[in-house]
Amino acid sequence: MPRSPSARPTASRLPWLLSAALLAGCASYHARPLPDQAGARRAADLAAPAPPSWLPAHRFDPSDGLDVTEVATLAVANNPDLRTQRDALGVARAQAFDAGLLPDPQLGAGMDFPRHSGPGLTSAFNLGLSADVTSLLLRSSRVAAARQQARQVNLDLLWAEWQTVAQSRLLFDQVQALRARQRELDAEQRALTPLDAHVQAALRAGNLTHDQASSGLNALADVRQQRADNALALHQAEADLHQLLGLSPEAPLSLVGTGYDAMPTTAQVDAALTTLPQRRPDLLALQAGYAAQEASLREAIRAQFPAITLGVNTARDTSAIYTNGFSVGISLPLFNRNRGNIAIARATREQLRDDYRSRLLAAHGDIRHLQADLATLDARLATLAVHAQALDAARRAAEAAWARGDLDWPTYLSLRSNALAADLALIDLRQQRGTDAIALEALLGNTDLASSPADRKAATP
Structure with a gap:
């Protein structure tokens, strides 16, 4: 029976309709040009979302300077390396999505x-x-492995965020300590300038020999050298902090308050160690990687049967x-x-198991080591603080006596030198103590041992 004329166009359109249906779900290309700016010009220009749940709640207000919590928040939100890792998480999720797709006939x-x-x-x-x-x-095993791998990447990202917070706190402490050292050295340089002029005048008048004047001639030069070395270290620390926060090198960096100085008790450390495998992102990431390898091994074993x-x-x-x-x-x-792939999957699983055991052992050892170091540093800080206060009092008395002419310059110079050395040593020891406290907090996880952010911002070193 011949077809009606109206049926022919409909049949001729079928290939086009089929093609249109297939192309409807296709992705399209859109260009994405590269940025032309290295970083933000001001801290206020950076994105500052609410801190992650494992950071203390804190209002972000850069107008009065950045405290340690605000610096950590900015680091998590804007660090360039973390942005790259978040992109890697997107890739892992896309791979998990791809693993769940059915094969095309x-x-x-x-x-x-x-x-x-x-x-x-x-x-x-x-x-x-x-x-x-x-x-x-094999789809179920493949999907299970891909999901665990995406979970591992997500946990690795969380661990990187923890490390970035710790790094931001370390740099915050380092910059604040170097700025405190710079203020001490600036004050010492101003105080030694009249003494240096006095020694120079006595030398020119013949009242002192070069041997007698050597300590006086070198004192100001030594302080100037220390000041220059400290300035170089400060420039490097500030540049590292700018890079960590995603700020341009020209952006002003106003830091206020003190850093992280909490010290967990022995009971808190013991409790944190008990639950460490369930809380620390790097250990959880290794567990996810091991689970992914278990799924990959099951897939390899199933693949030994005929395709x-x-x-x-x-x-x-x-x-x-x-x-x-x-x-x-x-x-x-x-x-x-598939015997080769099965052997590889089993060997890889054993390697991941040993890697996890090694990481867990190292975590326990590092935590106990830092705990002992902090106890020693606390005892040393208490002693050095008393010693530095005594030398500061002696320096103030010497300044008054020198102004009255009741003290010779070598004794005055010796008292000033001892007081300066004690003050600088106290700053360095506090920074070292802060470094160990930050490392311990990062290794233990969120133990809620930090002091109030408002108290830290109000206290300026």
Whole structure:
């Protein structure tokens, strides 16, 4: 029966409709140009979301300077390296999504044309549709491995955020300590300038020999050298902090308050160690990596069985005889049987197990080591603080006596030198103590041992 004229256009449009349906779900390309600015010009220009849940709640207000919590918040939100790791998390999630997609079926088609025309001869064709059944059987293991790998990347990102917070606190303490040293050395340079002029005048008048005046001549030069060395270290620390926060080198960096100085008790450390494998992101990431490898091993073991491909087909030969059928493809596990991949998966799992055990042992050892160091540093700080206060009082008395002319300059210089050395040693020891406290807090996790952020911001060194 001949087709109606209206049916022909509809049939002719079917390929176009099929193509449009297939292209409707396709992704499209959009250009994304590179940025042309290295970093923000001011801290206020940076994105400052609420601190992560494991940081103390704190109002962000850079107008009155940045305290240690605000610096940590900025570091987590704007650090360039963390942005790159967040992009890696997006890649891992995309890979997990890809692992869950079903394999596309394979469509095969072909046509044959007779070389000679004759009665009863026509063109032949074949059309077949097949699917990889083995890929479907391995899907659950593949998806489980990909999800655990994405979880591992997410936990690695969280651990990197913890380390970035610790690094921001270390740099905050370092900058504040170097600025405090710079103020001490600036004051000492101003105080020694009149003494240096006095010694120079006595030397020119012949009242002193060069041997007698050597300590006086070198005192100001030594302070100037210390001041220059400290300034170089301060420039480097400020540059590192600018880089960590995503600030341009020209951005002003106003820091206020003191750094992190909490000291957990022995009971708190013991309790934190008990739950360490359930809290520390790096240990949780290793656990996720081990779970992903377990799934990969199960996938490798399942893949040792024959790979199966099923298909259906229809065909017409040159005699216009139609046939329908099916096809089955099975690999013969005679030589390979996926034994190599199974051995690799098992060896990798054992390596991850030993790596986790080593990391856990190192964590316990580092925590106990820092705990002992902090106890020693606290005792040393108490002694040095009393000693520095006594020398500061002696220096003030010497300044008054020198102004009255009741004290010779070598004694005055010796008292000033001893007081300066004690003050600088106290600053360095406090920074070292802060460094160990920050490291211990990072290794233990969020133990809520920090003092109030408002108290730290109000206390300026």
